Amino acid sequence: MINTNVGKLSRRRLMAGMGTAAAGAMLWGHGALGAASDSLPESPSGTSAEDLARDESYWQRVASFYDRTEGIVNLEHGYWGKMPRPVQSSYLQALERVNTQNSFYARKEFSSDYRRAVEQAAALLGAEPDEIVLTRNATESIQSLILQYDSLKTGDSVLLADVDYPSFKTLMRSLEQSRGVKAVELALPRRATQAELLAAYTEAFDANPKLKLMLLTHVSNQHGLVLPVAKITAEARLRGIDVICDNAQSWGLLDYRITDLGVDWAAFNLHKWIGAPLGVGALYMRRGTREKIKVHPGERDLSSKSVGARVHPGTINFAAIIAVPDALGFHNAVGGANKTARLRYLNELWREEAETLSHIEVLGGADPESRTGMGSFRLLGKNSDDDAKALQKTLEADFGIFSVARYGLADGACVRITPQVFTTPNDLRQLVSALKRITA
Ligand SMILES: Cc1ncc(COP(=O)(O)O)c(C=O)c1O
The missing domain is CATH 3.90.1150.10 (Aspartate Aminotransferase, domain 1)
Structure with a gap:
């Protein structure tokens, strides 16, 4: 379990800074090592995101913060997100500090660095800090959600779709053996609008009245398709279907707050579009929804109510977590929108x-x-x-x-x-x- 008992005051302070990217850059970041705000590519105020999208001189400035892949035009950035140089140096300094101070750092100081990372991640997501636990990746978060979901009984059905992440589909199918349920697989059209995608899901709901749980992918790994998560989730809720949402690819690629989506549970990566070091993900559980996801079986207190007790990662990459506030700071300086x-x-x-x-x-x-x-x-x-x-x-x-x-x-x-x-x-x-x- 990771301690997620973070203070509310600092979150309010952080939330107060969410108005503009420029204001954000002053409040965000300042991790343990601190990327100075004058070293961030702050976006000009008063320009719409759509106009700025075409402003090559601004994006050249943003690009100057990154080292390019040599020897090829790299158009495969869906695997993980390259860290901009200030985040990379923050990470490398953190690595040195952790390695030098070793257990003395980890046992005495890491918890406050962890809390800072959680507070800032939660604030950017529009969540409460006690609704978030940092994981090693979206896979770890989804595994906890699917395997520890506790409301299935023999004869129920679960829903997955062709656009879901391959290993998550396998996990959903594994529930047939382990829980005696039927896994229904939805095939979405090659090209579709939001209305067509919603219709495909509602048809699947109506055709499968025993559905109890579904996996829903916000942005697909195959073709970047955005599903209308809020609308699908609202329809699912009307039918008593619980939704596990895979946001691994969407956070930072799209600009949203988790409350916009209306989901109870979601899995994120910070090492894709947020630009944190490799090895940082997050698990979100909306307050009031924890009873349906069992505590991780490796935990001592199996009656724990905390989100942190739903995962049990063991020893983690402390330096990667220390660099999270600086990654969020850089992301926010450019601006999610x-x-x-x-x-x-x-x-x-x-x-x-x-x-x-x-x-x-x-x-x-x-x-x-x-x-x-x-x-x-x-x-x-x-x-x-x-x-x-x-x-x-x-x-x-x-x-x-x-x-x-x-x-x-x-x-x-x-x-x-x-x-x-x-x-x-x-x-x-x-x-x-x-x-x-x-x-x-
Ligand atoms: C949609 C989606 N879900 C889940 C994952 C798994 O992410 P990770 O391997 O970082 O856990 C990916 C990775 O590309 C993805 O694109």
Whole structure:
């Protein structure tokens, strides 16, 4: 268990600073090591996120805080988020401090650094600090939620979808053996609007009246599709279906507060779009919902009410947690809404061209709300796993563009394209030129 007993006063102070990105940069960050606010790429005030998305000089300044991958155009930033240099140096200093002070630091001082990280993560998410525990990744959070969910009985059904993360689908299916339930799998259309996605889920609810629990992915790993989580969750609640939400890919790629989504439980990564060091995730449990998720069986107090008792990570990477406030500070200085808009704009730059090419199939969102900076495509009709692997290899070997093949959609495999805030329009022009010339 990790102690999540954090103070309310500091959270109020933090929340007071959430008005503008500039104000945020003054209040946020200042972790144990502290990234100075003059070393952050604060966004100009009075410019809309959509206008700023096209301001190349601003994004060049943001890009100057990152080291670029050498030797290739890297368009695979969905794996994890590169730390900007101030966060990297904060992390490296933390590593030195932890290694030098060893157990003396870990046993005496880590709990206050941990509390600071939780308070700031919770404030940015719009959660209460006692609703959050930091984990090692979204996988650890989801495993706790699915495996410790305690309200299933033989004969119930659980719902998953093709857009869910592969190992989470396997976990949901494993409930058939372990809990005697039926796992229902929903196949979503290749391209869909928010209304069509909601309709697909409500149809599945109506066709499966024994549904008790569902996994819902906010942003898919295969093609960056955004599901209308708040609306689907409202429909689920009307039918008594509990929702476990996978927000691994969405936090920082989209700008939202967890309360906007109305979910009881959610799993996050801070090492993707928040830009924290590798090895930091979070588990959110809304107050009043803990009884349905059992305490981790490795805990001493099996009647504990705390969120922290739902995971049992053992010894963790202290330095990564120490760097979290600085990662949040940098993210906030750029601004969540600005990042979302810039990444969507970068997606537009290649996707709109790709949509005009008759030998290319673009997958994912069919309206702006269903799209993110992450997108995917394939060569027309070539949807096997081997086709996607071959396409990824050709892009890399013949065109110098790094991407990744993604699997598991009912419609077949694809290649995912994920720019980051430091990706340039020129990088995407290179991709478009490759798409025009590619044949196999
Ligand atoms: C949608 C989604 N869920 C879950 C995960 C798992 O994240 P992690 O391996 O950091 O736990 C990923 C990773 O890419 C993802 O894209």
